Amino acid sequence: MCPEIVLHVEPGVVKDWSAFCRENPPHSIALDGYVHGPPAYDPNGPHANFDHHCGVNRLATRSTTGQVLVAILVGLLDKFSARGTTPTHVFVNDCDQDVCMAYWMLTHSDQVRNLRIEMELSQLILIEDLMDATAGAIPVDPDRSIIRKLTWAFELYDQARLSNALGQMNGDEMRCLIEETSARISRIALSQGQESELCGSYDVLGGGQGWQMIREYGQYARTKLFAKGVRAFVALQELPTGRYAYTVGRMSPFVRFPLDRIFSTLNGLEGSTADHEQWGGSDTIGGSPRRCGSRLTPREVEQAIEQIMCDRPEGPLSKTYDGPSGPSPEPHGSAGG
Template sequence: MIGRGGLARAREWTIGSPARRTAARGETAVPVQLGRYRIKQGVRGAVLTCVEAPTMRVRVQHGLCVTATAARSAAAGSIFLDGAARGAPFLDSKREVYNLDHHEGCVRPFTLATCEQAVVLIRTGLDLRKRDWTVYANDADLDTVLAIWVLLNHIRLNDGRGATRARVMPLLRLQGVVDALGLEQQDLCGLPPEVLTETQTWIERLRTPELAAKGRGRWQDLDLLEHTADRLRAIDRLIYPPKQFDDLEEIDELVRVPIANGRVAIICRSEVGIYEVERQLRRLHGRRLAVIVLQQRTSVYTLRQVDAYLPATLASVYERLNLIDPAAGGHRSANRWGGSTEIGGSPRRSGTRVTPQQIASVCQRAYGRPRLLERLSRIGVAALGSAAIMLAALAPLLMPGAPGNLGPQPAVQFSMLLAAFGGALFLTRGFRAPGLYGLRRPARLDWLSVVPVAVLGALAGGVWIPAVHLPGPATALPAVPDLLALLTLPLAAEVIFRGLVQGSLVMSFAIQSCGGPWSVSAPTIVSAGLYALWGAVLGSPSFALAPALLPDATPSLPLLGAFVFGAGSAMARERSESIGASILLHWICVATVLLARAWISP
């Protein structure tokens, strides 16, 4: 018996060998990988699944038995079968935890067997499609196997026509009476003689492998998942007509994630079309189904929104996928995710380079509102990341024995280091998600509308100009190191604050779209604020690496100018979908400030 931590240890087993020829009944068992029932190996161990019950996972392990306290406090969506949990049977519909048992804490002759409890559970209103469930069992006797069969076939058992119920109920009733009261009380099941005889024959056939293994003393060494899958198929052959599943389409669910209003988005793979997939998934998931993403080939997807009452449409999904997909082009490109608000697809020319897990994450963000804590953590990570890059570039100046802070050489060194550190990290991330970080050509020219505002901020001290020797009357051009510093420091500032900082916030906040209405987004405000703060640090007397145009102005003026310029540059980045627009804007403003400085200098 195990306690609260036992469920984790119960997952530590592996899949056994493929099904072997069963001499006891003279038939060849179907390999466990085929048919409706599959054994899948996950990070938490092996589970048994059914293609018609995608929300169900079954774990069977010899000796699994959790305490009554652990069972009642188990994760929501847990179902314990026939002794897998100690204590009396219980139905906790509030927490959605159930213990189907007839061993402890009950009057056994007056209590239904586990398989009958299972059918009562689903026939009295429990919808197993509304969430994910994990079924725990510690044995694979016929009562437990029948209970598992009932849970995995809940959709067909709830069919209004009742053909499946009529076929299986005699088997459940007889096995329930035998398991609870013994063989001598079989007449209490109330079956007609011919039905009773047929059902007895079924039970004998179904129990033959179990009895043979126990007779040879091999039951404890048997792979219970493999045995259970084999017996489930045997029950199918008894209950269903031979061609019952001919119209069952093969759909492989790759990822299923919750989105808004209790609905789910399913990323799946199938050889049939999107509407055939929709019809079957509606049957399997009911009203929970909201979005389908069908993988037709490795890099080709079709998207379908089947719930018209979601808080967003597929347009939001396209927008975010185009940001993270390296294969998607910019605003003017035809090679992008797109379509209508109800159906669309991946880039047609090249296909996509995103994974099903990434698509699922995008669906969650597109239809769900990010939590405040998530947004704050994103802002915190962005602030810490930018600080780490800035401090790494400042480190040589802060080390003991470093040269004086004033003068051209430290400014040149700092500019080069900042551009190297920021550029390396930006390119590493940008190539993975070029749209997210702006590693694209400018899409439109409406970003030029922010130039006047950015110039005003620059003249107030908002641009980063390194403290280097500038050309005077005697020299027409600055020295090469000074010229490189003039180019690389603005470039580094844009790469860090409009590239890395702003790009890391885009998936958690709404931003402007190219050609859309003008607005000031949260990533714009955050990136501008961080840029202004670090500009104040670089312009302070302690460093004097990027002094303001007007050194005698009040300290708040350069800070305000940096925020205004940073906001304008961030808006240009969003409108153009390109970091190139921000870099060019910064260079234009630097040139404007240098001309103004030369004009006002005596």
């Protein structure tokens, strides 16, 4: 019998690990950026954090989906459910693919830990793990049925993101999206899933040495960008508020595109000292503040980054590969967010 899972959706809320353990009830799990920090576990709560954005080596860290999968298999909910008598509280601040898949596994933990999931769903979990961990850099075949089913499973999130509705959604609206996406995953688990065409294209708006500034159309725009040999990018969206949402990324830590310097420089230009209004992320992807976006124009961002790229090379690979612990989780989920 699966334990009771209580989902708490709090858009824009970001806590550090100590505050989460202090303020959130016992038997609480944070997913994918709700806690600003690397994966953590405190048996005294118990409390747990599953995340791969901040203070981690991105390529060596599984996605939130991958972390939750392994944790369930090795007994996570035996500790958190207290033999089924105590609910497990799950806290999120977004509704992206990684959140939805991790939430589905927590609510269907008996199927997961007893490996009673169909091969098709097992493949979907693996692909989502790889896509999210690499920010969409893994090449995929758009004609494969499993890829088209993955696209259908996360279609609602993709539509919300591309329509600019995501940044305006409240907790109830995000909860509805998560539950509806979870229902689609359950249909795939029953071999009743549908298929949608893989959507991914982009316009080139600018850029510079080894990188492009783009506007994305669809979940797999970055996959196609990387396939064309572009290894670093800035993707932007205009927000209804007149501000911008930026995602800044590179294919891997081996690509010269110094995200820590870029985030630091853009924070200086942004001029805000509030934690929730900071640029930041991991060593391969990050961006502008998740909820409020950035006041910087595309031209200002382009000029700042190009100045950095023309300035001097990054330091040794070992320093870059450790990954920065930027001040905020990466913005807006993505096929690799």
